[in-house]
Amino acid sequence: MxxxxxxxxxxxxxxxxxxxxxxxxxxxxxxxxxxxxxxxxxxxxxxxxxxxxxxxxxxxxxxxxxxxxxxxxxxxxxxxxxxxxxxxxxxxxxxxxxxxxxxxxxxxxxxxxxxxxxxxxxxxxxxxxxxxxxxxTRQSAAPAVHRERIRTADAHETVLTRAMSGRAARGLPNRAVRTIEQAGGRASFPLQNILTGAFRRRAAELGDPELLSLWMGQAAGLAxxxxxxxxxxxxxxxxxxxxx
Incomplete structure (x- = not known):
C-alpha cells in the first residue's frame, strides 16, 4: 500500500x-x-x-x-x-x-x-x-455513472455519511454505504478511504454506482x-x- x-x-x-x-x-x-x-x-x-x-x-x-x-x-x-x-x-x-x-x-x-x-x-x-x-460535466474525472446520478438526483436523497472515507461527507446513499453503516463498524480517516478505494476503483471500471462514493450536494438536481x-x-x- x-x-x-x-x-x-x-x-x-x-x-x-x-x-x-x-x-x-x-x-x-x-x-x-x-x-x-x-x-x-x-x-x-x-x-x-x-x-x-x-x-x-x-x-x-x-x-x-x-x-x-x-x-x-x-x-x-x-x-x-x-x-x-x-x-x-x-x-x-x-x-x-x-x-x-x-x-x-x-x-x-x-x-x-x-x-x-x-x-x-x-x-x-x-x-x-x-x-x-x-x-x-464531461470534463470531470468522475465516472460516467456518477455524473449521471448527479443529474438525476433529488435534493432530499443525499445524506451525510462516514461510511466511505471515515469522515462525514454528503453524497447519495448506495449499497456500499448502507452495508457499511448497517455493519456498525469502520476505520477512521484516511484508512477507511484507502480500504474502500480497493472496490471503488473496480466499481468505476465496471460502471457500478452501487460501490462508488457518489459525492454530490443538495443542488445536484440543478446540474x-x-x-x-x-x-x-x-x-x-x-x-x-x-x-x-
Missing part, C-alpha cells in the same frame, strides 16, 4: 508550484505556513462550517474564507466540533459570517445556477465555489449542463453588474 505524502511534503510541492491561491480544509494552517505562502505572493484560503470556525480562520491570517453550508457535497471541513453539530444552511450561515469577519467570504453549498450565485452575492458573499454542477463552459456561463449570468 502506497503511503500518503506527509503534510510537509505536500506543502513543499504546493509552494514550489507557486499557485495564486493555496486553500486548506479541516483547520487553521500554522502561522509559519501562512507566512511562507504570503512571502511568495500566494493568497491563503480556509474553509468554515460555522461562525466560530470563520473567526478562527480570520484570526489565523486567511485572505478569504469558504463558507460551507450544510447543502455542500463531499467532506464537511468542520474542525472545532463534530461535523454533525455544525449543520447550518448557507442562507443562514453566509450573512452571519460576513458580519463576523473582515475578509472576503466565498459561498459554497447549494449553488448550481445563476439564481444561487445571485443569492450568495445578495447575502454578502464576494464569490462562490461550485462543485456538483462541474462534477456532472443540467454537460459542458463546463456552459456551467461557467450560467453561473456568470448571476454575478451582479459591477457598474450598478
Amino acid at each position: 502506497q503511503p500518503l505524502p506527509s503534510f510537509d511534503e505536500q506543502l513543499e510541492a504546493a509552494l514550489a508550484a507557486g499557485p495564486a491561491v493555496l486553500s486548506f480544509v479541516f483547520g487553521v494552517p500554522p502561522a509559519a505556513v501562512v507566512e511562507a505562502a504570503h512571502r511568495r505572493g500566494i493568497r491563503v484560503v480556509g474553509a468554515a462550517t460555522t461562525v466560530p470556525e470563520a473567526r478562527a480562520l480570520a484570526d489565523g491570517g486567511m485572505d478569504a474564507i469558504v463558507v460551507t453550508g450544510l447543502e455542500a457535497a463531499g467532506h464537511r471541513p468542520a474542525f472545532l466540533a463534530e461535523p454533525e453539530r455544525g449543520l447550518v444552511g448557507g442562507l443562514a450561515l453566509i450573512p452571519q459570517v460576513v458580519d463576523a469577519v473582515d475578509v472576503p467570504v466565498i459561498a459554497a453549498g447549494g449553488i448550481a445556477d445563476r439564481r444561487g450565485v445571485a443569492a450568495a452575492f445578495a447575502l454578502g458573499a464576494a464569490g462562490v465555489q461550485v462543485g456538483s454542477a462541474f462534477l456532472a 443540467h449542463f454537460d459542458d463546463a463552459a456552459e456551467v461557467f456561463a450560467e453561473l456568470a449570468a448571476g454575478i451582479p453588474d459591477a457598474r450598478s
Whole structure:
C-alpha cells in the first residue's frame, strides 16, 4: 500500500508550484505556513462550517474564507466540533459570517445556477465555489455513472455519511454505504478511504454506482449542463453588474 505524502511534503510541492491561491480544509494552517505562502505572493484560503470556525480562520491570517453550508457535497471541513453539530444552511450561515469577519467570504453549498450565485452575492458573499454542477460535466474525472446520478438526483436523497472515507461527507446513499453503516463498524480517516478505494476503483471500471462514493450536494438536481463552459456561463449570468 502506497503511503500518503506527509503534510510537509505536500506543502513543499504546493509552494514550489507557486499557485495564486493555496486553500486548506479541516483547520487553521500554522502561522509559519501562512507566512511562507504570503512571502511568495500566494493568497491563503480556509474553509468554515460555522461562525466560530470563520473567526478562527480570520484570526489565523486567511485572505478569504469558504463558507460551507450544510447543502455542500463531499467532506464537511468542520474542525472545532463534530461535523454533525455544525449543520447550518448557507442562507443562514453566509450573512452571519460576513458580519463576523473582515475578509472576503466565498459561498459554497447549494449553488448550481445563476439564481444561487445571485443569492450568495445578495447575502454578502464576494464569490462562490461550485462543485456538483462541474462534477456532472464531461470534463470531470468522475465516472460516467456518477455524473449521471448527479443529474438525476433529488435534493432530499443525499445524506451525510462516514461510511466511505471515515469522515462525514454528503453524497447519495448506495449499497456500499448502507452495508457499511448497517455493519456498525469502520476505520477512521484516511484508512477507511484507502480500504474502500480497493472496490471503488473496480466499481468505476465496471460502471457500478452501487460501490462508488457518489459525492454530490443538495443542488445536484440543478446540474443540467454537460459542458463546463456552459456551467461557467450560467453561473456568470448571476454575478451582479459591477457598474450598478
